[in-house]
Amino acid sequence: MKSLFALNHYLYKYRVLLGLGMIFVITSNIFALFLPQLIRIGIEQIQIYLPFSYVFNGLNISHLYIDMIFILIAVISIIIIITTLIRGILMFLMRQTLIVMSRHVEFDQKNELYLHYQELTPSFYKRNSTGDMMSRISEDVSRVRMYIGPAIMYISGLIVTFSLVIYSMASINPYLTFWTLIPLPLLSYSIFKVSKIVNIKSESIQKTLSSLTSKAQESYSGIKVIQGFARDHAVQQEFEELTSQYRNESLSLAKVESFFSPLMLLLVGISTLLAIYIGGNEVARGRFTAGNIAEFVVYINMLTWPVASLGWAVSLVQRAAASQKRINEFLQVTPDIVSGDKYIINKIESIRFDNVSFVYPDTGIVALKNISFEIKAGEKIAIVGKTGSGKSTIAELLVRNYDPLSGQIYINNLPLKEIQLSHFRNLLGYVPQEVFLFSDSVNHNISFGNPNATQEDIEHYAQLASVYDDIISLPKKFDTIVGERGVMLSGGQKQRVSIARALIKNPNTLLLDDCLSAVDAKTENIILSNFENNWNDKMVISITHRLFTVKNFNKIIVLDNGTIVENGKHEDLYNKKGLYYDLYQLQIQEEVDSK
Ligand SMILES: Nc1ncnc2c1ncn2[C@@H]1O[C@H](COP(=O)(O)OP(=O)(O)OP(=O)(O)O)[C@@H](O)[C@H]1O
Ligand SMILES: [Mg+2]
Missing domain, CATH: 1.10.287 (Helix Hairpins)
Structure with missing residues (x-):
C-alpha cells in the first residue's frame, strides 16, 4: 500500500476538486436518508387515519379521512421526488469532481512517465522491453486511476453511508x-x-x-x-x-x-x-411500528451496494498499489547520463578523445581500449576497421548515449560531461548505423531535423543527400508516407533520407555511422563530394567500410578489437603495409570479384 503514497502530491495538487467531491459525497448521502424516514412517516400516518375511516364508515366524514390520506401520500411523494432529485444532482457533481480529478491525475501521470522515459538512456531501453514500458504507461496508469477515482469515491461514500445509516438504525432499535x-x-x-x-x-x-x-x-x-x-x-x-x-x-x-x-x-x-x-x-x-419495518428494509437496501462495492473497492486499491509499485520502479530509475550545466557551446571547434576506454555495462564486452585522437574544425576523418572493432561505440560515446568508463572526451578542450547536452547535440548531425524512419511523410521525416525548414530547404537537402530523384518517383512525392505503415523504401533510400534529416539541421559536425553501406559506391562518392563542396568549414567524422571513398580524408583511424592500431593519411597507411593495407587489398579483391 505504501507505493500509493507516491500519489499524495497529486491529491494535494487537486485538493479543491477532492474537497468539493467529499462535500458532495456527504451531502448526497444525507439526502438519501430522507427516503426511508418519509416512507415510515407515510405508513405511520396511514395507520393513524385509516382506522378513523373504518369507524365512520358510511358517513361523509369517512371520505374526509380517505382524502386526507391521499393528500398526505401526494405530499410525501412530492418531497421524495424533490429530495431524490437533489440527491441525483449532488451525485452528478460528486462524479464531476472526483472522476474528473482522476482523469487529470491520469493525464499528469502519463506525462510524468513519458517525460521520464525521454530522459532515460539507451542502456535502459536495452534492459526493458517496449511492451513492458507500454503496459506501465497505459494499463498500470489506468489501474491507478481506478484508485484515485472510483475507489476513493466508493470508499468515502461507503464510510459516510455506513455511519449515517447505522446511526439511524441503531437509534431506532x-x-x-x-x-x-x-x-x-x-x-x-x-x-x-x-x-x-x-x-x-x-x-x-x-x-x-x-x-x-x-x-x-x-x-x-x-x-x-x-x-x-x-x-x-x-x-x-x-x-x-x-x-x-x-x-x-x-x-x-x-x-x-x-x-x-x-x-x-x-x-x-x-x-x-x-x-x-x-x-x-x-x-x-x-x-416497533410497521413503518419502522419498512424503514429498516430500505436502510438494508441502502447498505447493500456500499457493502458489495467495499470488496470491489478494496481489490481496486490492491491492484492500484501493485501498479503504482511498477510505475515507481521506473520513475526511480535515474538517467545514467545527466547533462552538464557548466558550459554552453555554440560551435564545435575541436573534438578530443583522451585515453578513452569503454565496457558495455550489460554484457561486459570491452568495446574500446585507450582510444586517443583529435579532430579540428574543417577536418574530415574516417574511422575504419573490421566489424565489431568498436567504430559505432566511438559515435555512441560522442553523442553521449554512454559515458566512457575511463578517460575523457573534450569538446573545444572542455570536458563533454560538463557541457550542456541538448545544445551540444543540436550542433551534431548524427546519422546512426541503424536507420529509423517514422511512419510519416517523407517531408516530416526530413524536417524532423529542423521543424522550421521550408519545402525548399527539404528539397535542397534531399538533393544533397542524393535522394531527391528517388522521392520524386514515389506516388505522392514528398507527401508519401514511409516507414512501417507506408511505402517501403529500399535500405539505401532510407539511409539517404536519414542523411537529409541530419543535414537539414545545418550541423556544425557531421557524424556518419556507416550510413552509406546500402548505397552503391558511385552514389556514395556523389554524396561525399556534395559535402566537400558545401561543408568546407565543418567537421566530418565518417565511419565506413568503403576505404576508396575516404582516400582524400585528412585522417583515417584504423580500429582493431577496440584499439587504434594505425592512423594517418591514406598514402602513409597504405605504405605501412599493416591492417589498413590488408583491408584495402581485400576491398580491391571484392571489387574485382563483383565485376
Ligand atoms: N549495445 C551494446 N551492448 C553490448 N555490447 C555491445 C553493444 N553494442 C555493441 N556491442 C559490442 O561492442 C563491440 C563493438 O561494437 P561496435 O558496434 O562498436 O562495432 P562496429 O565496429 O561498429 O561494428 P560494425 O562494423 O559491424 O558496425 C562488439 O563486440 C559488440 O558486440
Ligand atoms: Mg557499427
Whole structure:
C-alpha cells in the first residue's frame, strides 16, 4: 500500500476538486436518508387515519379521512421526488469532481512517465522491453486511476453511508440493527473473494489475449516466410491452441462472475428476512411500528451496494498499489547520463578523445581500449576497421548515449560531461548505423531535423543527400508516407533520407555511422563530394567500410578489437603495409570479384 503514497502530491495538487467531491459525497448521502424516514412517516400516518375511516364508515366524514390520506401520500411523494432529485444532482457533481480529478491525475501521470522515459538512456531501453514500458504507461496508469477515482469515491461514500445509516438504525432499535447487519460483512468478504478471483482470471485472459495478438501480428508480417516454407498449417494450429485457451479462460471467468449477483441477492434477502421476522416480533411487543419495518428494509437496501462495492473497492486499491509499485520502479530509475550545466557551446571547434576506454555495462564486452585522437574544425576523418572493432561505440560515446568508463572526451578542450547536452547535440548531425524512419511523410521525416525548414530547404537537402530523384518517383512525392505503415523504401533510400534529416539541421559536425553501406559506391562518392563542396568549414567524422571513398580524408583511424592500431593519411597507411593495407587489398579483391 505504501507505493500509493507516491500519489499524495497529486491529491494535494487537486485538493479543491477532492474537497468539493467529499462535500458532495456527504451531502448526497444525507439526502438519501430522507427516503426511508418519509416512507415510515407515510405508513405511520396511514395507520393513524385509516382506522378513523373504518369507524365512520358510511358517513361523509369517512371520505374526509380517505382524502386526507391521499393528500398526505401526494405530499410525501412530492418531497421524495424533490429530495431524490437533489440527491441525483449532488451525485452528478460528486462524479464531476472526483472522476474528473482522476482523469487529470491520469493525464499528469502519463506525462510524468513519458517525460521520464525521454530522459532515460539507451542502456535502459536495452534492459526493458517496449511492451513492458507500454503496459506501465497505459494499463498500470489506468489501474491507478481506478484508485484515485472510483475507489476513493466508493470508499468515502461507503464510510459516510455506513455511519449515517447505522446511526439511524441503531437509534431506532439497536437489537434489530445487530441482527440485520450480521449477513453484511459476509457479503462484503465473499464479494472481495470473488473480485480477487475475477481479477486473477482477467489478468491471465489479458496475457493470453496479448500473446494472441502478437502471434497474429507476427504471422501477418512474416506471411511470406510462412507461406514460402509451407508452414501455414502449423502456424494455424498454434493460433488455434491460443484461441481455445482464450475461450476456456473466458468461460471460466464468466462462471465466476455469474456467482456475483445471486450471492448478493441471497445475503441481502437474508437481511431483509431478519428485519421482517425480528421486526414483526418487536411490533408485536409494541417496541416497533410497521413503518419502522419498512424503514429498516430500505436502510438494508441502502447498505447493500456500499457493502458489495467495499470488496470491489478494496481489490481496486490492491491492484492500484501493485501498479503504482511498477510505475515507481521506473520513475526511480535515474538517467545514467545527466547533462552538464557548466558550459554552453555554440560551435564545435575541436573534438578530443583522451585515453578513452569503454565496457558495455550489460554484457561486459570491452568495446574500446585507450582510444586517443583529435579532430579540428574543417577536418574530415574516417574511422575504419573490421566489424565489431568498436567504430559505432566511438559515435555512441560522442553523442553521449554512454559515458566512457575511463578517460575523457573534450569538446573545444572542455570536458563533454560538463557541457550542456541538448545544445551540444543540436550542433551534431548524427546519422546512426541503424536507420529509423517514422511512419510519416517523407517531408516530416526530413524536417524532423529542423521543424522550421521550408519545402525548399527539404528539397535542397534531399538533393544533397542524393535522394531527391528517388522521392520524386514515389506516388505522392514528398507527401508519401514511409516507414512501417507506408511505402517501403529500399535500405539505401532510407539511409539517404536519414542523411537529409541530419543535414537539414545545418550541423556544425557531421557524424556518419556507416550510413552509406546500402548505397552503391558511385552514389556514395556523389554524396561525399556534395559535402566537400558545401561543408568546407565543418567537421566530418565518417565511419565506413568503403576505404576508396575516404582516400582524400585528412585522417583515417584504423580500429582493431577496440584499439587504434594505425592512423594517418591514406598514402602513409597504405605504405605501412599493416591492417589498413590488408583491408584495402581485400576491398580491391571484392571489387574485382563483383565485376
Ligand atoms: N549495445 C551494446 N551492448 C553490448 N555490447 C555491445 C553493444 N553494442 C555493441 N556491442 C559490442 O561492442 C563491440 C563493438 O561494437 P561496435 O558496434 O562498436 O562495432 P562496429 O565496429 O561498429 O561494428 P560494425 O562494423 O559491424 O558496425 C562488439 O563486440 C559488440 O558486440
Ligand atoms: Mg557499427
